[in-house]
Amino acid sequence: MSADRSQNMNKTPEKHRTADNNMKTLSPPISGQHLRWNPFNKRFGRLGLKLSLLSMALITLLTVGSAVIVIDIMDDFLFREMVKRGSALAVSTATPAGYSLLAEDLLGLDHLVSKIEESQSDILYVAIVDPQGRLLAHSRLKEMGEIIPQPSGKLLWQQHDVSVRSGLREGKESFEFDAPIHFQGSQFGRVQLGIDATALTATKELARRQIFIVSALFLLTGTIATFFLTRIVTRPVARLSEGVARLKSGEYNDTIMAVSHDELGDLTRNFSEMATELLAQKQSLDHYVVTLNESYLATLKILSASIDARDQYTLGHSQRVSQLSQLIGRQLGMDEAELKDLEIACLLHDIGKIRVPDRILQKEGALNDEERSLMSQHPQHGADILGLAASMQRFIPAAISHHERYDGQGYPHGLKGEEIPLFAAIVSIADCFDAMTSSRPYRAGLDTSVALAEIQRCRGTQFSPKLVDLFLAAQQDSAGQGMNITVNNICT
Numbered sequence: 080m081s082a083d084r085s086q087n088m089n090k091t092p093e094k095h096r097t098a099d100n101n102m103k104t105l106s107p108p109i110s111g112q113h114l115r116w117n118p119f120n121k122r123f124g125r126l127g128l129k130l131s132l133l134s135m136a137l138i139t140l141l142t143v144g145s146a147v148i149v150i151d152i153m154d155d156f157l158f159r160e161m162v163k164r165g166s167a168l169a170v171s172t173a174t175p176a177g178y179s180l181l182a183e184d185l186l187g188l189d190h191l192v193s194k195i196e197e198s199q200s201d202i203l204y205v206a207i208v209d210p211q212g213r214l215l216a217h218s219r220l221k222e223m224g225e226i227i228p229q230p231s232g233k234l235l236w237q238q239h240d241v242s243v244r245s246g247l248r249e250g251k252e253s254f255e256f257d258a259p260i261h262f263q264g265s266q267f268g269r270v271q272l273g274i275d276a277t278a279l280t281a282t283k284e285l286a287r288r289q290i291f292i293v294s295a296l297f298l299l300t301g302t303i304a305t306f307f308l309t310r311i312v313t314r315p316v317a318r319l320s321e322g323v324a325r326l327k328s329g330e331y332n333d334t335i336m337a338v339s340h341d342e343l344g345d346l347t348r349n350f351s352e353m354a355t356e357l358l359a360q361k362q363s364l365d366h367y368v369v370t371l372n373e374s375y376l377a378t379l380k381i382l383s384a385s386i387d388a389r390d391q392y393t394l395g396h397s398q399r400v401s402q403l404s405q406l407i408g409r410q411l412g413m414d415e416a417e418l419k420d421l422e423i424a425c426l427l428h429d430i431g432k433i434r435v436p437d438r439i440l441q442k443e444g445a446l447n448d449e450e451r452s453l454m455s456q457h458p459q460h461g462a463d464i465l466g467l468a469a470s471m472q473r474f475i476p477a478a479i480s481h482h483e484r485y486d487g488q489g490y491p492h493g494l495k496g497e498e499i500p501l502f503a504a505i506v507s508i509a510d511c512f513d514a515m516t517s518s519r520p521y522r523a524g525l526d527t528s529v530a531l532a533e534i535q536r537c538r539g540t541q542f543s544p545k546l547v548d549l550f551l552a553a554q555q556d557s558a559g560q561g562m563n564i565t566v567n568n569i570c571t
């Protein structure tokens with residue numbers, strides 16, 4: 080059939096298809112058929128990426144923060160150890176130096192400072208000065224006799240009379256220790272001691288390098304652990320997500336396997352049980368829909384039969400029109416849903432006759448003008464009645480247009496050609512054929528061959544040529560089913 084015809088025949092084809100789909104029952108779940116996890120699933124990828132980035136950010140933050148704290152503690156520890164060692168040397172030098180000063184033993188002082196310098200490789204010098212700053216002994220003899228000022232660099236540490244300042248000695252950064260020489264409450268001089276700062280810096284660099292290596296190993300381990308942890312967490316979530324998506328798309332035959340025994344596994348099992356319960360309820364609802372549709376169709380048949388039964392001569396008319404229309408519909412290649420709608424449309428095509436008085440319907444003679452006018456209003460009455468229910472409105476075209484003619488001479492709107500809805504055009508042929516082959520009190524039904532000839536004669540005037548051809552072809556296929564009737568020429 081043409082596209083235009085299809086649109087014309089039914090304004091809401093999706094509705095009846097939906098109704099038909101609702102009548103289909105669902106297959107029970109097939110055991111052993113499970114969802115496969117797709118590692119390239121976009122939802123999994125995004126979730127995994129988020130978890131990985133968050134975990135990596137936390138691990139990096141913890142690692143860098145820990146490294147900074149450890150380095151700070153290490154620097155402080157190394158400095159305090161150096162201060163402890165330097166101050167101990169300065170103080171331990173001050174006591175024997177005091178005795179040597181009292182004894183004016185300058186040779187002993189020289190020996191003392193030389194021994195102290197030799198005891199530690201990072202000691203730059205050791206000097207003994209008098210209260211005026213005049214050098215009394217120095218670990219390097221060439222400095223003897225010089226006046227050296229007290230260290231004036233930045234004060235780094237001080238405890239009692241011992242202090243440590245930053246300094247610059249022979250182009251090298253140094254820590255300058257200064258300790259007084261006391262004896263019986265009097266100060267005889269000071270001990271000055273310089274320690275090479277580059278040794279401490281080298282030690283710090285070594286410690287930092289080791290901390291960096293440990294941190295890098297920790298980050299690498301964290302990255303690998305994050306990857307596997309992400310897989311462990313996202314895999315069941317991805318399975319569940321895909322299961323929900325399949326359920327949403329109507330694939331009820333898949334079950335979702337719960338592979339873990341944690342909260343995610345419980346969630347997956349609960350979801351599978353819920354899906355099974357929903358499936359059972361849907362099957363039950365589908366069964367109710369089928370029953371409801373059957374009841375609905377039975378009600379329509381009863382209603383149609385009741386209308387026909389008002390006149391004993393039209394008893395079974397709508398049912399026969401329906402059967403004849405089905406022949407044309409099948410020739411047109413309609414599917415089962417369309418044929419079902421065509422059947423209902425035929426049963427309801429004369430529903431408007433409810434409003435036509437019995438005296439007109441059952442009149443045995445010819446109708447006068449007034450009666451014919453009342454009778455011709457039944458298509459509009461049918462449309463009005465069907466328009467009261469939304470689910471019935473799709474049958475209005477067949478009810479209101481089944482007395483239209485292909486040449487535009489019909490009623491109520493004078494539609495012509497392809498303007499006439501397809502269902503109405505089909506009903507028109509079946510309606511006339513049944514009327515011709517049915518007997519009336521005032522005439523006998525026509526023979527089938529005569530009625531078919533009449534249909535053929537009205538091809539292109541009252542009826543669609545294409546539908547007439549299909550109807551005649553269908554009649555040939557079911558030859559022998561004609562009825563013994565006579566009637567006057569109603570096609571003119």
Ligand SMILES: [Fe+2]
Pocket residue numbers: 428429457481482
């Ligand atoms: Fe009619």
